[in-house]
Each structure stands twice: as structure tokens, then as C-alpha cells.
Amino acid sequence: MKSKKLWLGLGALVIVAAVLLLVYRTFAPKPVEGAKTVTVEIVHGDGSTRTVELHTDAGYLGEALDQEEGLVEGEEGPYGLYIKTVDGETASDADRTWWCITKDGGEVTTSADLTPIADGEHYELTLMGY
Known part of the structure; x- marks a missing residue:
């Protein structure tokens, strides 16, 4: 029974x-098909910023970031790309820092590889600490 x-x-x-x-x-x-321009603002740990325009046919943010030579580095995880380094600055477990992805200042609830992009969108990559 x-x-x-x-x-x-x-x-x-x-x-x-x-x-x-x-x-x-x-x-x-x-994802939106075809050519698009996406703006990515990088906010470093010291508060300095750099803005990068990505011109891409990629459908997802991770793929677009990966196409820009030397912009991001990371490792593949269960949800796709886990971003460890952006614009030469590496997040550290010892310092309890990590890279946060936001869109127009709002929370993005997916990984870079699962975030669809469209022309004209604005994303931020910010080094955060606990």
C-alpha cells in the first residue's frame, strides 16, 4: 500500500x-535575431567606470561579452559562464567579491549565457563585495 x-x-x-x-x-x-548594439558599463572595485559598446549578432549577453577580446574571463558552470574577470579586474573568493550583472540598474535573474539581448540595451557589470 x-x-x-x-x-x-x-x-x-x-x-x-x-x-x-x-x-x-x-x-x-x-533572443532577438540580427545585428545589434549593446552598451556595457563596467564598474570597477575602486568606483572607476568604463563603457564598452558591443556590436554583435549574438543572441545572449555571455556570447556577446565573449566576442569582445579580453573583456571577460571566467569558467563554465552549471548555468553557463561564471564571470571571474572583467576588464582585467578579477573577483576573489578571499576578498569575497563577485561580478554582478544588472540591466539599466535593475536585477538580472539569469546568468550571462541565459540573458537574451536586444538592440539598444544597457547592462552593467559591477564588482560587488559581501
């Missing part, structure tokens, strides 16, 4: 997960 309830519960969980995945894939933001 308990085994039957367990299997029914697991089956229901799998169905709910599949439905949620389908809804996400259906309504998730899609």
Missing part, C-alpha cells in the same frame, strides 16, 4: 516538473 502511494507521488512529481519545464520554455524571453 505504501509502495503504491510512493509511486503515485513520484509520478505526479514527474508530471508537474514536465509541465513547469514546458511553461518555462514557452514563455522564457527569446
Whole structure:
């Protein structure tokens, strides 16, 4: 009896997960095709800034950042590119710093590789500390 309830519960969980995945894939933001210009403002740990214009056909921010030679470096993680270095400045676990991605000052809830871009958008990469 308990085994039957367990299997029914697991089956229901799998169905709910599949439905949620389908809804996400259906309504998730899609990248814009074609040429676009995206502005990226880099805010260094000392407060200095540098603005870079990216001219790209990339659909996602991570790909566009990667195309700009030497702008970002990182490692692949479970959610795509984990940005460790921007414009020569490296975030450090020892200093408890990390690179934060925002769009027009607002929170971006996806990684760079999962953030679709469109022409004229403005992003910020800011070195943050805990």
C-alpha cells in the first residue's frame, strides 16, 4: 500500500516538473535575431567606470561579452559562464567579491549565457563585495 502511494507521488512529481519545464520554455524571453548594439558599463572595485559598446549578432549577453577580446574571463558552470574577470579586474573568493550583472540598474535573474539581448540595451557589470 505504501509502495503504491510512493509511486503515485513520484509520478505526479514527474508530471508537474514536465509541465513547469514546458511553461518555462514557452514563455522564457527569446533572443532577438540580427545585428545589434549593446552598451556595457563596467564598474570597477575602486568606483572607476568604463563603457564598452558591443556590436554583435549574438543572441545572449555571455556570447556577446565573449566576442569582445579580453573583456571577460571566467569558467563554465552549471548555468553557463561564471564571470571571474572583467576588464582585467578579477573577483576573489578571499576578498569575497563577485561580478554582478544588472540591466539599466535593475536585477538580472539569469546568468550571462541565459540573458537574451536586444538592440539598444544597457547592462552593467559591477564588482560587488559581501
